[in-house]
Amino acid sequence: MTTPAVDETTLATPVTPRLERAARRAEARRGLLIALPSYVYLVLLFVVPLLLVFVYSFATRDATGQTILQDWNLDSYRRLFTAQVAEIFVRSLVLALVTTLICLAVSYPFAYYIATRSPRVRNILLVFVMIPFWSNFLVRTYAWRVILGSEGPISQVTQLLGGEPFRLLFTNSAVLIGLVYGFMPFMVLPLYAALERMDWRLVEAARDLYADGWTAFRKVTLPLSMPGVVAGSILVFIPSLGAYVTPALLGGARTVLMGDYIVSQFLAARNWPFGSALSFAVMFVMLLATLFYFRAGAKTL
Amino acid sequence: MKEGTAPKGPVQRLLGLNAWLVYLFFYAPIVLLIVFSFNDNDNVGIWTEPSFRWYQAMFGDDRVMGALRNSLVVALFSTVVSTVLGTMLAIALERYRFRSRAALDGIAYLPIIIPDVTMAVMLLVFFFQAFGVLSDLFAMNLTTGLTTIALAHIAFSISFVAVVVRARLSQLDSSLEEAAADLYANRWQAFRRVTLPLIAPGVAGGALLALTLSLDDVVVTQFVSGAGSTTLPVYVFGLVRRGVTPLINAVSTVMLVASMVLVGVSLGFQRGAEARAQRLADPEAVREEIVAG
Numbered sequence: 001m002t003t004p005a006v007d008e009t010t011l012a013t014p015v016t017p018r019l020e021r022a023a024r025r026a027e028a029r030r031g032l033l034i035a036l037p038s039y040v041y042l043v044l045l046f047v048v049p050l051l052l053v054f055v056y057s058f059a060t061r062d063a064t065g066q067t068i069l070q071d072w073n074l075d076s077y078r079r080l081f082t083a084q085v086a087e088i089f090v091r092s093l094v095l096a097l098v099t100t101l102i103c104l105a106v107s108y109p110f111a112y113y114i115a116t117r118s119p120r121v122r123n124i125l126l127v128f129v130m131i132p133f134w135s136n137f138l139v140r141t142y143a144w145r146v147i148l149g150s151e152g153p154i155s156q157v158t159q160l161l162g163g164e165p166f167r168l169l170f171t172n173s174a175v176l177i178g179l180v181y182g183f184m185p186f187m188v189l190p191l192y193a194a195l196e197r198m199d200w201r202l203v204e205a206a207r208d209l210y211a212d213g214w215t216a217f218r219k220v221t222l223p224l225s226m227p228g229v230v231a232g233s234i235l236v237f238i239p240s241l242g243a244y245v246t247p248a249l250l251g252g253a254r255t256v257l258m259g260d261y262i263v264s265q266f267l268a269a270r271n272w273p274f275g276s277a278l279s280f281a282v283m284f285v286m287l288l289a290t291l292f293y294f295r296a297g298a299k300t301l
Numbered sequence: 302m303k304e305g306t307a308p309k310g311p312v313q314r315l316l317g318l319n320a321w322l323v324y325l326f327f328y329a330p331i332v333l334l335i336v337f338s339f340n341d342n343d344n345v346g347i348w349t350e351p352s353f354r355w356y357q358a359m360f361g362d363d364r365v366m367g368a369l370r371n372s373l374v375v376a377l378f379s380t381v382v383s384t385v386l387g388t389m390l391a392i393a394l395e396r397y398r399f400r401s402r403a404a405l406d407g408i409a410y411l412p413i414i415i416p417d418v419t420m421a422v423m424l425l426v427f428f429f430q431a432f433g434v435l436s437d438l439f440a441m442n443l444t445t446g447l448t449t450i451a452l453a454h455i456a457f458s459i460s461f462v463a464v465v466v467r468a469r470l471s472q473l474d475s476s477l478e479e480a481a482a483d484l485y486a487n488r489w490q491a492f493r494r495v496t497l498p499l500i501a502p503g504v505a506g507g508a509l510l511a512l513t514l515s516l517d518d519v520v521v522t523q524f525v526s527g528a529g530s531t532t533l534p535v536y537v538f539g540l541v542r543r544g545v546t547p548l549i550n551a552v553s554t555v556m557l558v559a560s561m562v563l564v565g566v567s568l569g570f571q572r573g574a575e576a577r578a579q580r581l582a583d584p585e586a587v588r589e590e591i592v593a594g
Contacts, residue, residue: 052426131564134513134567135331135561138538144330185327242416242418262418262419263520282418
């Protein structure tokens with residue numbers, strides 16, 4: 001049988017390092033090209049704005065309150081260390097920490113309960129966590145304004161029982177309830193993911209080695225679910241620290257938090273340099289918290 | 302989970318009680334809000350009798366309807382753009398190696414971590430400065446409005462879409478795309494016929510997330526909206542700050558139902574995708590299917 005001779009060299013070009021490099025370069029170019037639209041967009045509408053706020057934090061204001069981009073100074077940063085700002089900062093920090101702790105304390109057993117159900121029940125229970133997670137945040141916060149208000153259901157019950165009208169709205173406690181309610185799903189979901197992925201045979205092994213339930217939990221389950229604890233805590237702490245909607249709806253004039261303080265600098269006081277410095281201070285604390293937490297989380301693993 | 306590892310007795314009962322209390326905490330406010338939206342009384346807290354009065358008032362309110370229209374226009378536009386851009390970003394980051402990839406990776410994650418107040422501040426300063434430059438250079442007179450709102454929503458949605466699509470892409474075997482290339486599909490065909498159908502659930506999930514984020518956003522929108530360009534959440538936020546009215550209950554209920562429909566759709570997508578993936582991942586089921594067929 002005679003087949004037309006095929007020149008093998010023209011079909012399969014031998015792979016030389018030079019060709020390989022060229023192919024890799026072409027591939028890299030293609031990758032960059034695909035990423036380019038989003039890259040440009042994010043640089044223009046995220047990186048540049050971030051740098052602008054940084055520049056603004058060193059700017060001055062003229063007599064009418066307009067920001068002038070000259071006479072660079074550190075006044076805004078100096079003002080961060082005044083008693084008034086420190087008070088707001090500490091209040092926000094404490095509220096965010098307490099929110100995170102409450103969410104963790106309630107969500108851990110909750111996520112544990114869901115993760116130890118049969119797969120069918122687990123899925124149903126999980127859907128009912130997803131619904132508030134996806135529901136409109138503003139509306140969910142507004143619901144508490146109705147509940148805690150002086151005409152709300154709690155107040156009516158206390159009045160029916162012959163008590164005083166119930167007054168919790170516009171206090172730190174109301175903000176705390178709102179924050180816990182708003183951000184709890186962010187804690188439940190990572191905790192659940194960590195517990196569900198866990199190899200339960202390890203717990204069995206611990207029990208076989210005569211560990212009691214509590215010891216097995218402390219020595220096996222808890223360390224193994226640490227990534228979920230870290231992720232959940234960060235996901236609750238960061239938005240709680242920068243919260244604006246919750247304190248604006250549930251907090252009072254004397255319970256200003258970082259979030260509404262920053263907003264008021266831009267929309268009411270028109271002190272953009274100071275507002276910019278505040279924003280950077282908040283971001284700095286968040287960065288520190290995140291780094292610290294990841295460290296701590298990594299150590300326990 | 303196997304028998305014998307779960308805590309039994311009183312611990313188990315406490316866990317169960319805790320779970321029910323959490324669900325009560327999650328749902329009591331939502332249910333209460335919905336029930337009171339059907340209340341025929343000017344006072345929010347006093348129940349008289351059921352009626353659709355506040356829903357009628359809502360549909361007759363031009364400002365609510367205008368804000369709703371604005372919300373839908375912005376959400377639709379920003380979802381389409383951020384889904385396309387986010388998907389491209391995910392593919393580039395997951396499938397290609399290029400020089401500035403690490404930097405882009407970091408930039409792509411930041412908008413998710415950063416709190417919305419800082420994002421709002423950044424975009425306000427940016428648009429103010431950009432409009433100043435444009436009016437100096439080209440004598441263009443631009444103001445904030447629906448366009449700036451949409452641009453801002455795209456800026457934070459791209460990252461969320463990219464994360465969701467990337468999660469899907471990383472589960473996929475790139476050998477399928479290589480097989481398509483071996484079978485002489487060009488890059489576009491391989492993407493269109495192989496990659497895109499496989500990542501479709503991820504893209505759909507990302508799009509729904511972008512839609513939800515856009516429809517829910519208050520803080521960023523409030524900063525970059527202009528006169529006459531409020532969205533529904535910003536309008537409601539303004540009303541709520543002045544006080545609680547049954548009309549807001551009705552509007553809130555509509556917003557809640559809309560987000561619940563979105564959850565339903567998204568869970569449906571996920572379930573379909575998971576069922577397909579599980580079928581492929583379980584050799585026993587595949588064998589059974591082959592034997593049966």
